[in-house]
Amino acid sequence: MTTSDLHTLTGAYALHALDEDERGRFERHAADCEACAQEVRELTATAARLGLAEAAVTAPELKTRVMRHISTVRQEAPLTAPSEPAEPSTAAAPPEPAIRRLRRGRGLSRWALAACVAAAAAFGGTAVWQHDRAREAQNQARDAERRTADLTAVLAAPDAKSRTARLAGGAGGTVVVSAGRDKAVFISSRMPKPPSGKVYQLWFDDAGTMRSAGLMDPHRTSEAVLLDGKLAKASGMGITVEPAGGSARPTSAPLALLDFPA
Numbered sequence: 001m002t003t004s005d006l007h008t009l010t011g012a013y014a015l016h017a018l019d020e021d022e023r024g025r026f027e028r029h030a031a032d033c034e035a036c037a038q039e040v041r042e043l044t045a046t047a048a049r050l051g052l053a054e055a056a057v058t059a060p061e062l063k064t065r066v067m068r069h070i071s072t073v074r075q076e077a078p079l080t081a082p083s084e085p086a087e088p089s090t091a092a093a094p095p096e097p098a099i100r101r102l103r104r105g106r107g108l109s110r111w112a113l114a115a116c117v118a119a120a121a122a123f124g125g126t127a128v129w130q131h132d133r134a135r136e137a138q139n140q141a142r143d144a145e146r147r148t149a150d151l152t153a154v155l156a157a158p159d160a161k162s163r164t165a166r167l168a169g170g171a172g173g174t175v176v177v178s179a180g181r182d183k184a185v186f187i188s189s190r191m192p193k194p195p196s197g198k199v200y201q202l203w204f205d206d207a208g209t210m211r212s213a214g215l216m217d218p219h220r221t222s223e224a225v226l227l228d229g230k231l232a233k234a235s236g237m238g239i240t241v242e243p244a245g246g247s248a249r250p251t252s253a254p255l256a257l258l259d260f261p262a
Helices: 003-007 010-014 020-030 034-053 060-070 098-155
Strands: 161-166 172-178 183-189 198-206 209-215 223-226 236-243 256-259
Touching: 003 020, 003 034, 010 020, 010 034, 020 034, 034 161, 034 172, 034 183, 098 172, 098 183, 098 223, 161 256, 172 256, 183 236, 209 236
Parallel strands: none
Antiparallel strands: 161 172, 172 183, 183 223, 198 209, 198 236, 236 256
């Protein structure tokens, strides 16, 4: 494969359409070819914007039905092996006195009642736990749906502007800003995973004062993140490595500083 051939693989690389051998060759080429690296960053950002802008939204009535029934569906009981029936006895049992049968019957009734009470209490506790889990799932689903809608709105906004930069280690980053939405989205590509116990934190740059804009997923190397908060007077954004859970202010030198597009 010649160098001219490698120049034509930017689109396929951005869409993860190369095999392992081609991918390795292109990455070695892109490390020394700024034009190809820049084109990959732009194509990656464009693909993310197109994909999110055309994302299908689940019908609201379907989600409502699922969330309404999720707290009422009981879990199946664990499967147990059927017990083998006991061999019938051939010897006739001597007749049991009536008073003993009566006493034993009363004893079994008390035990049965106690078992029913215990079972009812256990079921009640399980029902409360299932209800709490269902409510938590509903809240998480609503929050994820809202953030996805906000992210898509920024990327598809008529006034959306973007700026792409090459980050350390061959990673790429694109920031998309919508003044009308007063929001920004950061799209990362091939970010190395942060060290154990660390996370990438995003920041708004308010004339040199850094304001937290949320955390990136430490398990993903490429993602689109809606910056948490409004643009306000921010002129750019930054990325730092912080302890898991994030920090109130940066505790390390920025990995990158990106000016917002004018």
